[in-house]
Amino acid sequence: MTLIEARGLRRDFAITSKAGWLRRRTRVVTAVDAIDLTIERGEMVGYIGPNGAGKSTTLKMLTGVLSPSGGSVRVCGFEPVPQRTQLARQIGVLFGHRSQLWWDLPLAESFALLRHVYGVRESDHAARLAHARRLLELDAFLDVPVRQLSLGQRMRGELTAALLHGPHVLFLDEPTIGLDIVSKQAVRAFLTTLGATGDTTIVLTTHDLADIERLCRRLIVIDQGRIVHDGSLEQLHARHGSRRRLVVDLDEPLGMPLALPGAIIESVQADGRRITYALDGNVTSTGEILRRLTEVAALRDISVLEPAIEDVVARLYLRRSGDPLHDAAV
């Protein structure tokens, strides 16, 4: 079942700047430029892009906060802006940058208030809250006013608040921003459990690519308002030529590093005793390379490094800066 469908979704912003005394110049900036998006029920989608790429703008259009400038969008069968309140019952939203909770109220009372706002049945509410309390370990600070919570505690509270009405889709805008390792892991573990049931569709934006690696099978990359990748992480690596690396440590240095088909020598270290090859998976296999190596040298140690998501994404982001061929390249 398709839960989110966008066709040619666009959002322009008029930016006015001063141009002399009382005169103003207006410039139109397209934050989201005709994107197409289809997300099925139960998917867990990572939505990434550099700052200003249009991630948050997209999310705001999907949640009914912002009106699109063009195109069509449906979430859970609703048009987000005209049917905002109906949609709000079906979705949960967490903005990492701003709190949804009542600043002066203890968490427990914020949750009680939200039950009334969403009109959730007492028993459903209690069951969901108990579940969240257990998994997110909320008990220690349930009675503390929100303003006194640490960021990690608050974010766990926000996550609970976004889920208490049992939404079908959960939108998370940078849910791990500013969190320490332990809190990040708590949030990720919770989301993994949630996603595993297949009932809740999750769309999350993040700058922490570890979030994506741990949580999302599908990755959408947006840059300058356009989608530049939509698929799995492996597909992203394949498309952008990410290579696995083979590091071999030898007993004795070779007179000349061995050149092999399908493996590029990236570096030679430790007086020639450590060689790093970048592998082209299509041409040769790791086993083949090892066989060739053992013919000429004594191996002490080998290790295979998976391609780092950071590298490929950074390359994707960098590509656009001042490069007129950018559009052609992607």
Added chain:
Amino acid sequence: MIAAQLRSQAQYRTSFAIDVAGSVLFGVLDIASVLVLFRVVPTFGGFGFAEVFLMAALAVTAFAAADLAVGNVERLRVYVRSGLLDAVLVRPLGVLVQLTALDIAPRRVGRLVFGIAMVVIAAGHAHVRLTPHSLALLVITPVAGAVIFGAVFVATATVAFWWIESGEIANGLTYGGLNFTQHPITIYGEALRRLFAYAVGFAFVAYYPTLRLLDRTDPLGGPVFLAYAGPLVAGVATAVAALLWRIGVRHYRSTGS
């Protein structure tokens, strides 16, 4: 929801008490200005103390009721500026309901209670004959007036959707409106009167009903039925405010990230 608000505010008990006292004080000052005025002049715009007193009391009551119900809408500016409105927009209730009911200021009740007391005293002082007709007018007038003020509160708050630095514009019309309605409209110049008394509808908050309550004819020659036009004007004002509000919410552009 309101109970939670009260609990939230009760966390600062002393400041709550001070706020209530301050709210009453505002009402006192509103009426005191009339008293001071009549120490200097015997009549004002062709009206005596008792008459202007009643006008002021009705105006204060209407304003205080509107302030209590939707006065918080002026915080829209803060919500738009900080992007907090995003969080409001993803909840399944109207934005106006959330901004007012979820963030109500019970301290403002002080001014309302004071205003009602003043209406009773002023009506007695002006020897308003107590008939079912005059009683009905005395009840309907502050209610309609409150709706008119409420519409002005909401309509002026929407400026924040277009112009984030809207600052004191809203206060000019709301608090300025209170000042306007407290006095007979005969004292204002033609242009000012057309704009605020008729276009915005402030003449129907206290002026015309007071004329009728005291059996006076309008020095400006307005027909008697204008005393009963309050609810109608309130309806129109509400429709205009609602329209502006809807357009405003659609126009909201949020903030970065």
